[in-house]
Amino acid sequence: MSTISSRRFFIVVALLVTAVAGALLRSFSAPQSTPYYLGTLLMVMWVPVVGNVISFFAKKFRPSVPVPPTFSSSMPFVAQVVVELKLHSEQAPALPRREQDGKIHCLFITGTEGFSVRVSLLESHIAGEAVGAEAQFLLPAAALPKFPVGSSFHLMQGRLGFGTGQVLSLSTNS
Template identity: 35%
Template sequence: MTKIQFRRRVIVAILPCVAVAGAVVRHYATPGTTLRDIATLLMVLWVPIIGNVIAWLIGKLPRRAPKEAQPAGFDALPVFTPHLAVDLTFRRPTVPSQDVPLGPGEYRGALVLDNEGFSVRWRVPHGASIARGTPVALDIEFLSPAVAQPKFAQGTAFRVLVDDAFVADGLALQSRADHT
């Protein structure tokens, strides 16, 4: 037991005793005197302790771990299904040593339109790379195509957010509605 825990237990034991002493003094004191008023105040000192004891008891009750519903991600989707053809221009980084082309593979981010973001993924084909600063046409897949596709009509401008940085600017070219 730590020093603070010991002190708390002592306080929990002393304050009810002070309240009982205040009740005894109040019982024998003359009504309207300062002594009776002070005794009344001493009787009320136990109230915060009762709240703390109740909170401690509630904390001791066994609880079930909350079930956190994980949103379905791209890992749950079996294959890449393009929903929108876009024209992307990846921004050049401020640090010259980071100005390297995007290599082949799958990339994930969010298309940001005003104050809304839509989770997407796109692929750079094997053997290809995307140079920063030059526009490139790509197919992207939305995580929730039914919600996102109506927002991206042909010619809609957007930004691409990856982690906490905007990495590209884009323009919606053509909906792939036949794949939804």
């Protein structure tokens, strides 16, 4: 048990003992007397700890959150769609940020849904002009039906949007 959790355990036990002592004092005292009120006060000191105890047990029985899937460095790049991108560098000059694999990892947002992708630019990128690119979806079975040829989408990296795009064709590699 760590130092912090052992201190918390000690505090909870001390307050529980205080509450039990207050209940005993209250039960053996005459109503409307000073010991009676003192017993009530000792019992009330336990109330703030009850929420912490309930929270402790709720955390113990909460199901673990699965780790969201991501592109692994060993996963080869397989283009699934060819897109045309219009990047807006005036909004966020540091975007799009490239990852270690040289690809741009971002989200394609269509309507209220977002899909993780890796994008490989086909030619040199000039802000404000359309750029051709190939994209690989993290979950292609879910994403490809949402991106038919001609559909448009927004690009996001982190919490910032940095451009728009349109699907030109499905890749011959997929």
